[in-house]
Amino acid sequence: MGSKAKKKRPGTEEDFKKGKSVSPKNSDSWKGKCPVWRFSKFDSSHPKWGSSRVNYEELEEKLISFEKMTWQEIDSASGGKSSGTNNHFLPIEEIESEAQIRLNELHFEEFSDNLYSLRINGKHRLIGILSEGIFEFLWNDPDHEVCRSRKKHT
Numbered sequence: 001m002g003s004k005a006k007k008k009r010p011g012t013e014e015d016f017k018k019g020k021s022v023s024p025k026n027s028d029s030w031k032g033k034c035p036v037w038r039f040s041k042f043d044s045s046h047p048k049w050g051s052s053r054v055n056y057e058e059l060e061e062k063l064i065s066f067e068k069m070t071w072q073e074i075d076s077a078s079g080g081k082s083s084g085t086n087n088h089f090l091p092i093e094e095i096e097s098e099a100q101i102r103l104n105e106l107h108f109e110e111f112s113d114n115l116y117s118l119r120i121n122g123k124h125r126l127i128g129i130l131s132e133g134i135f136e137f138l139w140n141d142p143d144h145e146v147c148r149s150r151k152k153h154t
Contacts, residue, residue, distance in 0.1 A: 054140050088118050090127070092115065099139075127147075
């Protein structure tokens with residue numbers, strides 16, 4: 001009997017290096033890894049979500065703390081009074097229309113399945129594109145405006 005050829009798994013690191021779009025839904029192997037940050041897609045000129053409202057000291061401190069965690073730990077972190085997670089994927093239909101329009105203007109609509117929200121504190125969020133453990137910064141959202149909270153008030 002001849003040896004069986006190994007089937008190539010979709011969403012491998014090799015695919016990612018070749019620039020192929022790899023959806024996090026295809027593979028969970030990245031969840032055991034620590035985050036990697038990229039800034040090349042950062043919409044720095046946006047008046048509300050750009051760099052003009054970045055508190056770099058606060059941001060640096062939080063990103064360093066995230067680097068000590070795996071994506072699984074980041075993804076499952078919860079806190080405060082909410083029962084949901086602090087950090088999570090954002091379904092495109094749940095983000096504000098202004099953000100959806102901006103994604104189209106930037107020609108980033110192909111990444112809409114990979115939008116991810118990182119909680120910095122209180123209302124402050126970083127919105128980015130998360131694929132295979134690499135978080136590409138898109139927006140700094142200090143007032144939680146990209147995806148407004150839909151919590152019930154009792």
